Amino acid sequence: MSNKTDMERVGLFQEMNYHTIGDRYVPPGSISFNQSAGKGKQVLPGGTKDRSALQHGYFGEKYNRVFEGESYTDPIKRRRQNRLKESQKNIGKPFLPSNGDKKPSGLGNHYGTLTGPIGAFSPVSKGGKGNTGNGKNVLTNPGKKGTGFGYVGVTLGKYQNHMPDEYDRAKQITKKINGDHRKALKGGAFKLNMHAQSYFDANPYRSDRPLPPVKSSGGKRREVKPFKQSSPPKSMAGMKAGTFDPYPSHSADPYNVKITRPVHVVNKTGKIFMPSPGPKSFPMSSVVNTNVDRSMNKQNYKAVTGVMSY
Incomplete structure (x- = not known):
């Protein structure tokens, strides 16, 4: 456990x-x-009311009209007055057509139209050719018996004639065409002597002739044999038999590890040096809490009136 007191743990320089x-x-x-909820008269509402045609559900005692004292307006009369007012703007007599419109006298009648009757829509029947009888049916040979597979002459068309064909006929035709083409040629292929050349000169050490065979040196060839161990390898184990050197013998160490002890540092009075403690934290209250404590404390909390009414 720590030897510090409670005051040192809190970090205060004085006891509160x-x-x-x-x-x-x-x-x-x-x-x-x-406390104000139980003192004096409280607000008591009258409760809810049902909807009806009476004035009980409204705040006013009398139903007020939107326009108080307005006169009756007849929409038909106002429309007629407006029509008369607009007709006064016309100059002269109204336009009348030279002839009145004609009413149709019946369905299919062209009376009163501008173009008159149309011949394409005439109900009169047209005179056509006389009725001719149907011709004779198509006469065919009776059907031949058999399915057609493996039989000759049972199909609608004529059977194909057999024509002999050589096996290499296509190859012979191609060979003949190539031979006629070679006979028509005169001389070799055309080569242009003005072809593009490189900017720099050609390699002077290059030769089109093949190189001579490489001459072999006169020295004898040394025979190289693979390395072969004198004995097979040994597996690693605790006895160290697979190493080149033998396992060294164990000997006791005459020297021990020296233990370093801390230096005992004391001051002039002979006491151990203790550094002064650093700054300690102190609990601080906010400005809001300070104002609340000053305005309302244990002495005057009964005299303070409530902020809320419920």
Whole structure:
């Protein structure tokens, strides 16, 4: 456990005062949350009302009209007055056609139209050719018996004639065409002597002739044999039999590890040096809490009026 006191753990330089010493015990339910709710007359609403044609559900005692004292307006009369007012703007007499419109006298009648009757829509029947009888049916040979597979002369068309064909006929035709083409040629292929050449000169050390065979040196060829171990390899184990050197013998070490002890540092008075402690934290209250504590504390909390009414 730590040897520090409680004051050193908190980080305070002085012991705070205890403000609850000597106070009388106050039960939790003795102070009401809203004291104004039980004092004086309270607001009592009248309750809900059903919808009806009466004036009970409204705040006013009399139903007020939107336009109080307005006169009756006849829409038909206003429309007639507007028509007379617009007719006064016309100059002269109204336009009348030279002849009145004609009413149709019946379905299919062209009376009253501009073009008259149309011949394409005439109901009169046209004179056509006389009725001719049907011709004779197509006469065919009776059907031949058999399915047609493996039989000659049972199909609608004529059977194909057999014509002999050589096996290499296509190859012979191609060979003949190539031979006629070679006979028609005169001389070799045309080669242009003005072809593009490289900018730099050609390699002077290059030769079109093949190189001579490489001459072999007169020295004798050395025979190289693979390395072969004198004995097969040995597997690794605790006895160290697979190493080149034998396992060294174990000997006791005459020297021990020296233990370094810390230096005992003391001051002039002979005590151990203890550094001064650093700054310690201190609990601080906010500005809002400070104002609340000053305005309402244990001395005047009964005299403070409630902010809310419920």
